[in-house]
Amino acid sequence: MSIKPKNSLLQVNNLKKYYPVYTGMFLKKKIGDVRAVDGISFEILNGETLGLVGESGCGKTTCGRSILQLDPPTSGSVIFQGKDITQLRKQELRAIRKKIQVIFQDPFGSLNPRMTARNIIGELLIIHGMTDNKTEYHEQTDHLFMSVGLDPAMADRYPHEFSGGQRQRIGIARALSVKPELIVCDEPVSALDVSIQAQIINLLQDLQERFQLTYLFIAHDLAVVRHLSDRVAVMYLGNIVEIADRAELYINPLHPYTKALFSAVPIPDPEIERTREHLLIFGEVGSPFHPPAGCKFHPRCPFAKSVCREEPPFPGKTIDDNHWVACHLIQ
Amino acid sequence: MKLNPLTHKKIRRFQSIRRGYYSLVIFIIMIGISLFAELLINNRALIVYYKGEYYFPTYGQMIPGKIFGLDYEYETNYRELQKQFQAKNSDNWVAMPIVPYGKLETDLKEDRYPPFPPSFQEAHYLGTDNVGRDIVARLVYGFRIAIFFSLILLLANYSIGISIGIVMGYWGGKFDLFFQRIIEIWSNVPFLYVIIIISSIVVPNFMMLILIMAFFGWINMTWTMRTVTYKEKEREYILAAKSLGASNFRILFKHLLPNTVAVIVTYAPFSVSGGIVALTSLDYLGFGLPPPTPSWGELIQQGWANMNAWWISISVIVSMLITLIVVTFIGEAVREAFDPKLHTTYE
Numbered sequence: 001m002s003i004k005p006k007n008s009l010l011q012v013n014n015l016k017k018y019y020p021v022y023t024g025m026f027l028k029k030k031i032g033d034v035r036a037v038d039g040i041s042f043e044i045l046n047g048e049t050l051g052l053v054g055e056s057g058c059g060k061t062t063c064g065r066s067i068l069q070l071d072p073p074t075s076g077s078v079i080f081q082g083k084d085i086t087q088l089r090k091q092e093l094r095a096i097r098k099k100i101q102v103i104f105q106d107p108f109g110s111l112n113p114r115m116t117a118r119n120i121i122g123e124l125l126i127i128h129g130m131t132d133n134k135t136e137y138h139e140q141t142d143h144l145f146m147s148v149g150l151d152p153a154m155a156d157r158y159p160h161e162f163s164g165g166q167r168q169r170i171g172i173a174r175a176l177s178v179k180p181e182l183i184v185c186d187e188p189v190s191a192l193d194v195s196i197q198a199q200i201i202n203l204l205q206d207l208q209e210r211f212q213l214t215y216l217f218i219a220h221d222l223a224v225v226r227h228l229s230d231r232v233a234v235m236y237l238g239n240i241v242e243i244a245d246r247a248e249l250y251i252n253p254l255h256p257y258t259k260a261l262f263s264a265v266p267i268p269d270p271e272i273e274r275t276r277e278h279l280l281i282f283g284e285v286g287s288p289f290h291p292p293a294g295c296k297f298h299p300r301c302p303f304a305k306s307v308c309r310e311e312p313p314f315p316g317k318t319i320d321d322n323h324w325v326a327c328h329l330i331q
Numbered sequence: 332m333k334l335n336p337l338t339h340k341k342i343r344r345f346q347s348i349r350r351g352y353y354s355l356v357i358f359i360i361m362i363g364i365s366l367f368a369e370l371l372i373n374n375r376a377l378i379v380y381y382k383g384e385y386y387f388p389t390y391g392q393m394i395p396g397k398i399f400g401l402d403y404e405y406e407t408n409y410r411e412l413q414k415q416f417q418a419k420n421s422d423n424w425v426a427m428p429i430v431p432y433g434k435l436e437t438d439l440k441e442d443r444y445p446p447f448p449p450s451f452q453e454a455h456y457l458g459t460d461n462v463g464r465d466i467v468a469r470l471v472y473g474f475r476i477a478i479f480f481s482l483i484l485l486l487a488n489y490s491i492g493i494s495i496g497i498v499m500g501y502w503g504g505k506f507d508l509f510f511q512r513i514i515e516i517w518s519n520v521p522f523l524y525v526i527i528i529i530s531s532i533v534v535p536n537f538m539m540l541i542l543i544m545a546f547f548g549w550i551n552m553t554w555t556m557r558t559v560t561y562k563e564k565e566r567e568y569i570l571a572a573k574s575l576g577a578s579n580f581r582i583l584f585k586h587l588l589p590n591t592v593a594v595i596v597t598y599a600p601f602s603v604s605g606g607i608v609a610l611t612s613l614d615y616l617g618f619g620l621p622p623p624t625p626s627w628g629e630l631i632q633q634g635w636a637n638m639n640a641w642w643i644s645i646s647v648i649v650s651m652l653i654t655l656i657v658v659t660f661i662g663e664a665v666r667e668a669f670d671p672k673l674h675t676t677y678e
Contacts, residue, residue: 068574097576110567114335114589124575158335174571 009214010044010067010182015076017059017066021289035288036062038238039076039314044182049208049215051229051246053222053261055285059238060218061105064184067216068102069093080182098128101175105187107167111159118155121145121173128178144173147210149203165196169203176207184216189224201228222265226250231322234258237286237296239314244323254325256301257281295328303329344668351664354657361654365475372468374433376409378426430454432465434472434625439463446633446640458642460633464623466643470650472625480541481606485599487545492552493595497583499553500560507557514550522547530618537620544609555598559591593669600662604655611651627651 018033037059044050054060065071067078069085077084085096104110111120122141124130131137142152148169159167168188175183185204189197201224207213219225225232226246233243234257242255253259260281267273281300286292292299298308307328316326346352369389370377379386381399388394393406401407413425431454432438438459439445445463449456457466499507526543529535535543563569564587572582613619614628622629627647634644 065570070570070573094576097574102571102574104567104571106567110571112568112572112586112590113337115585123572123577127575127577127581158337160337171571174575 007046008043009046009081011079012043012067013041013077013079014039015041015063015066015078016074017062017071018074032289035238035291037066038291040235040240042233042240042243044214044216047212047214048230049217049228051225051232052216052218052235053220053225053232054235055220057285058235059288060235061186063235064102064186064216064218068100068184098178099180100182100184101178101180102184102186103171103175103188106191107164107171110171111167113159116156116158117162117170120159120170121177124174124177130178144177147176147207148173164192165199168192168200172203172207176211179211180213182214182216184218186218187220190219190221197224204228222262234261237291238288239296239326241297241327242325248323254319254323254330255327256303257297305329341668345664348664348667350660354660354664358657358661361474362478365471365478368471368475371428372430372432372471373428374409374431374436376413376425376427379409379412381423430456430465430467432468434468435464435623437463438465446637446643449642457646458640460630460643461637461640466630466646469625469630470627470646473627473630474650474654476537476620476625477607477610477627480537480610481603484541484544484548484606485602487541488548488602489552489595491545491549493556495549496553496556497560497587497591500557501564501579501583501587503561514553518550520547526613526618534621540620552598555594556591559594560587563587563590597666597669600658600665604658604662607654
């Protein structure tokens with residue numbers, strides 16, 4: 001999809017986000033951590049879309065927020081264009097914020113109900129001092145409105161006067177307003193109707209081509225991720241278990257969790273659905289507060305061996321150039 | 332100014348609650364009357380026509396009696412002047428306000444002791460208090476002081492309470508914890524004793540009394556704002572603003588504050604009535620504004636001391652009742668109009 005040469009835009013190295021848990025009223029004693037993100041590493045290339053999938057509570061959103069520095073990571077580094085952004089001072093961080101933007105999941109909560117759509121999408125321009133002229137401001141916001149397929153005549157309305165899909169377009173326009181290079185899409189379509197989902201996904205694709213954007217696309221809908229991503233990373237309980245090219249991953253998933261995840265998606269053809277192999281897993285997702293030792297997936301894994309219970313499967317194995325998996329069973 | 336359509340809806344809803352809407356109209360009229368009380372209740376004349384010249388003594392410097400051909404240098408007694416002019420049947424005339432008595436003026440009779448009962452003939456429509464001051468004048472000027480007292484107090488309480496509360500909620504953590512403890516200690520300081528101690532050392536004036544009251548009054552709003560901010564700051568638009576690189580200042584004032592306005596507005600009328608009651612009770616106890624400032628609390632105290640002068644207690648109690656009912660009705664209507672169940676921002 002991308003035209004640009006494939007060099008790395010964002011590198012995440014051993015990123016960890018722990019939330020400490022305290023007990024006691026006065027003498028607070030730390031009793032442990034909730035390991036929301038427990039050491040993940042990946043890379044996003046210029047102009048590509050990396051899909052990040054996993055079930056609820058596996059740390060996808062936390063991972064996105066840690067990259068954005070909204071939730072400063074506990075350890076690890078986030079290298080954006082060759083610069084570690086976890087250690088930046090406030091002013092430097094503000095400059096980076098222009099380059100990394102975010103689209104939120106909930107189009108109802110992510111827009112300030114007391115501001116007009118124009119001021120919502122224009123806020124960035126004001127914050128970063130990119131315009132000080134009123135007509136210019138109007139022109140730019142009108143232009144942003146048009147680029148996400150909204151009528152600029154509606155710009156002075158308030159969020160509650162828009163539909164869910166329109167609001168999500170406003171959210172996208174806001175992210176676009178500073179001409180970012182990377183956009184973290186935090187489940188941008190999961191709160192929308194299916195018909196609207198398709199529109200928004202197409203819009204995101206159009207915009208990617210027009211503005212040479214790079215996406216980190218966080219979702220739990222495998223079909224959406226398949227449609228949009230160049231590469232896909234699968235997360236389980238704070239770890240990435242498998243990263244591969246989209247085609248490779250969907251045809252040849254290696255990790256038992258990935259297999260189970262894909263076989264849980266029904267295929268809209270009863271013939272195939274009946275005859276294909278289903279990999280069922282049992283039990284509940286482990287607790288990020290007391291994660292299982294060894295491979296975190298082992299209590300649910302039908303193929304678990306003794307090594308899985310004792311040793312974490314890291315640093316994983318690279319199968320070929322574009323396929324990486326963290327599993328003891330894969331040779 | 333373009334109002335947010337939601338705000339518009341709230342205002343319309345407020346107007347549709349008849350009881351609250353008319354209470355607001357009455358309340359505004361009451362404040363309006365008290366603001367221009369000098370034109371309605373005053374011992375200075377509205378207009379004096381004397382030897383082909385017009386005088387407007389209501390506002391401005393006092394006019395000595397000599398100007399009108401009287402034999403004294405101090406301020407003209409316009410009621411006497413009016414009687415004189417009428418007796419002489421001259422071209423000169425005096426137009427007096429409806430109630431021709433001042434707020435501090437004592438109207439004494441040679442043959443009787445005050446308090447005097449209501450009398451239309453003497454224009455003491457509600458009688459006088461026990462030193463001969465007109466009760467209407469005392470009520471209206473007292474209302475003016477009480478209402479401005481509570482409005483300024485509200486402003487002081489809310490600006491302190493809102494800023495501390497919003498910061499507590501926004502930053503949370505140690506700052507929040509520290510101020511929570513401070514407030515807990517603070518709210519246990521016995522307010523009345525402090526007032527008694529202070530007013531036994533100095534006689535508190537208007538601003539000082541507000542200062543003392545605000546010293547203890549900001550706490551409630553702080554709790555409320557803290558809670559509201561905690562709730563509001565978790566919503567995604569705040570996160571969005573952060574990811575845009577908005578400064579804390581901008582997030583606080585541009586995003587958080589406008590979204591907590593509903594709470595602030597809902598509390599305001601009840602704080603106003605609270606302020607009136609507080610000042611009245613302090614005056615009643617004698618720790619409020621020093622005499623002879625017109626005050627309802629002092630009138631209640633007089634009514635209590637002179638039970639047989641029924642007009643004192645009845646007029647002040649009725650005025651108090653009307654004021655508090657009106658303010659409470661406004662408050663109820665505002666609360667109902669801002670009820671989030673009626674127009675939620677979620678769908």
